[in-house]
Amino acid sequence: MYGKSVPFWRSKRPFDMSREEWESLCDGCARCCLHKLEDERTGTIHYTCIVCRYLDCETCQCTCYPQRTKIVPTCLQLTPETFMTIRFLPDTCAYRLIAEGKELAWWHPLVSGTSDTVHEAGISIRGKVLSEDFVHPLDWERMIIDWVR
Numbered sequence: 001m002y003g004k005s006v007p008f009w010r011s012k013r014p015f016d017m018s019r020e021e022w023e024s025l026c027d028g029c030a031r032c033c034l035h036k037l038e039d040e041r042t043g044t045i046h047y048t049c050i051v052c053r054y055l056d057c058e059t060c061q062c063t064c065y066p067q068r069t070k071i072v073p074t075c076l077q078l079t080p081e082t083f084m085t086i087r088f089l090p091d092t093c094a095y096r097l098i099a100e101g102k103e104l105a106w107w108h109p110l111v112s113g114t115s116d117t118v119h120e121a122g123i124s125i126r127g128k129v130l131s132e133d134f135v136h137p138l139d140w141e142r143m144i145i146d147w148v149r
Helices: 019-024 065-071 094-099 137-143
Strands: 034-038 045-051
Touching: 034 137, 045 137
Parallel strands: none
Antiparallel strands: 034 045
Protein backbone atom coordinates (compact mmCIF):
# COMPACT_ATOMS: atom_id res chain seq x y z
CA MET A 1 0.00 0.00 0.00
CA TYR A 2 3.00 2.23 -0.47
CA GLY A 3 2.41 5.51 -2.24
CA LYS A 4 -1.23 5.83 -1.27
CA SER A 5 -2.05 8.49 1.25
CA VAL A 6 -5.10 8.42 3.49
CA PRO A 7 -7.64 11.10 2.51
CA PHE A 8 -7.82 13.98 4.97
CA TRP A 9 -11.46 13.24 5.88
CA ARG A 10 -10.35 9.82 7.17
CA SER A 11 -7.15 10.94 8.87
CA LYS A 12 -8.24 14.21 10.50
CA ARG A 13 -10.87 15.13 13.01
CA PRO A 14 -13.14 17.98 11.89
CA PHE A 15 -11.44 20.35 14.36
CA ASP A 16 -8.05 19.59 12.77
CA MET A 17 -9.13 20.31 9.18
CA SER A 18 -8.17 23.52 7.43
CA ARG A 19 -11.01 25.80 6.38
CA GLU A 20 -10.46 24.70 2.76
CA GLU A 21 -10.64 21.02 3.71
CA TRP A 22 -13.77 21.59 5.80
CA GLU A 23 -15.52 23.48 2.99
CA SER A 24 -14.55 20.80 0.44
CA LEU A 25 -16.59 18.24 2.39
CA CYS A 26 -19.71 19.91 1.01
CA ASP A 27 -20.77 17.85 -2.00
CA GLY A 28 -22.75 20.68 -3.60
CA CYS A 29 -26.12 18.92 -3.49
CA ALA A 30 -27.87 21.96 -1.92
CA ARG A 31 -30.22 19.74 0.07
CA CYS A 32 -29.45 21.81 3.15
CA CYS A 33 -30.91 24.80 1.27
CA LEU A 34 -34.32 23.15 1.08
CA HIS A 35 -36.86 24.80 3.35
CA LYS A 36 -37.90 22.56 6.18
CA LEU A 37 -41.01 22.37 8.31
CA GLU A 38 -41.03 20.97 11.83
CA ASP A 39 -44.01 19.11 13.24
CA GLU A 40 -44.55 20.92 16.54
CA ARG A 41 -46.06 17.82 18.17
CA THR A 42 -43.37 15.29 17.24
CA GLY A 43 -40.36 17.44 16.38
CA THR A 44 -40.08 15.63 13.03
CA ILE A 45 -38.38 17.65 10.30
CA HIS A 46 -40.06 17.58 6.88
CA TYR A 47 -38.21 18.75 3.78
CA THR A 48 -40.03 20.74 1.10
CA CYS A 49 -39.13 21.24 -2.56
CA ILE A 50 -38.75 24.96 -1.86
CA VAL A 51 -35.30 26.55 -1.74
CA CYS A 52 -33.86 29.83 -0.62
CA ARG A 53 -34.22 32.67 -3.13
CA TYR A 54 -30.44 33.06 -3.23
CA LEU A 55 -29.77 29.54 -4.47
CA ASP A 56 -28.92 29.12 -8.13
CA CYS A 57 -31.06 26.06 -8.88
CA GLU A 58 -28.95 25.07 -11.89
CA THR A 59 -25.51 25.17 -10.27
CA CYS A 60 -26.79 24.36 -6.75
CA GLN A 61 -24.60 27.17 -5.41
CA CYS A 62 -25.52 30.05 -3.15
CA THR A 63 -25.35 33.37 -4.99
CA CYS A 64 -24.44 35.24 -1.79
CA TYR A 65 -22.37 32.60 0.02
CA PRO A 66 -19.95 34.88 1.93
CA GLN A 67 -22.83 37.05 3.26
CA ARG A 68 -25.51 34.35 3.48
CA THR A 69 -25.90 34.30 7.26
CA LYS A 70 -26.28 38.08 7.36
CA ILE A 71 -28.76 38.26 4.47
CA VAL A 72 -30.72 35.18 5.57
CA PRO A 73 -30.69 35.01 9.39
CA THR A 74 -32.07 31.45 9.38
CA CYS A 75 -29.18 30.17 7.23
CA LEU A 76 -26.89 28.12 9.42
CA GLN A 77 -23.16 27.94 8.93
CA LEU A 78 -21.83 24.44 9.46
CA THR A 79 -18.65 24.46 11.50
CA PRO A 80 -16.72 21.76 13.33
CA GLU A 81 -18.31 23.17 16.49
CA THR A 82 -21.93 23.11 15.27
CA PHE A 83 -22.40 20.37 12.67
CA MET A 84 -23.00 17.58 15.21
CA THR A 85 -25.96 19.45 16.71
CA ILE A 86 -27.81 20.29 13.50
CA ARG A 87 -30.73 17.89 13.19
CA PHE A 88 -31.71 18.46 9.58
CA LEU A 89 -28.63 17.30 7.67
CA PRO A 90 -29.73 14.78 5.04
CA ASP A 91 -28.44 11.21 5.32
CA THR A 92 -26.28 11.75 2.22
CA CYS A 93 -24.44 14.76 3.71
CA ALA A 94 -20.68 14.25 4.07
CA TYR A 95 -20.63 16.15 7.36
CA ARG A 96 -23.22 13.76 8.77
CA LEU A 97 -21.52 10.68 7.27
CA ILE A 98 -18.19 11.63 8.82
CA ALA A 99 -19.84 12.24 12.20
CA GLU A 100 -21.38 8.75 11.95
CA GLY A 101 -18.05 7.17 10.98
CA LYS A 102 -19.24 6.27 7.48
CA GLU A 103 -17.55 6.50 4.08
CA LEU A 104 -18.25 9.17 1.48
CA ALA A 105 -20.36 7.98 -1.46
CA TRP A 106 -18.84 7.29 -4.90
CA TRP A 107 -20.50 10.42 -6.30
CA HIS A 108 -18.95 12.79 -3.75
CA PRO A 109 -16.56 15.17 -5.59
CA LEU A 110 -13.70 14.29 -3.23
CA VAL A 111 -14.09 10.62 -4.23
CA SER A 112 -15.06 10.96 -7.89
CA GLY A 113 -12.77 13.89 -8.68
CA THR A 114 -15.54 15.94 -10.30
CA SER A 115 -18.46 18.03 -9.06
CA ASP A 116 -20.65 16.63 -11.85
CA THR A 117 -21.24 13.25 -10.19
CA VAL A 118 -23.49 14.64 -7.44
CA HIS A 119 -25.85 15.79 -10.21
CA GLU A 120 -25.42 12.68 -12.37
CA ALA A 121 -26.30 10.46 -9.40
CA GLY A 122 -29.51 12.46 -8.80
CA ILE A 123 -28.42 13.51 -5.33
CA SER A 124 -28.50 17.26 -5.94
CA ILE A 125 -31.65 19.37 -5.99
CA ARG A 126 -31.09 20.33 -9.65
CA GLY A 127 -34.37 20.17 -11.58
CA LYS A 128 -36.42 19.22 -8.49
CA VAL A 129 -37.16 22.47 -6.67
CA LEU A 130 -38.82 25.88 -6.72
CA SER A 131 -37.52 29.15 -5.35
CA GLU A 132 -39.32 30.53 -2.32
CA ASP A 133 -40.11 33.54 -4.51
CA PHE A 134 -42.67 31.43 -6.38
CA VAL A 135 -44.45 29.67 -3.50
CA HIS A 136 -46.77 31.36 -1.01
CA PRO A 137 -45.84 30.46 2.59
CA LEU A 138 -49.34 29.10 3.21
CA ASP A 139 -48.68 26.50 0.49
CA TRP A 140 -45.43 25.18 1.96
CA GLU A 141 -47.11 22.22 3.69
CA ARG A 142 -48.32 21.00 0.31
CA MET A 143 -44.72 21.06 -0.93
CA ILE A 144 -43.37 18.41 1.48
CA ILE A 145 -41.21 15.84 -0.30
CA ASP A 146 -40.06 12.33 0.56
CA TRP A 147 -36.91 12.05 -1.57
CA VAL A 148 -34.70 13.50 1.17
CA ARG A 149 -34.17 11.81 4.52
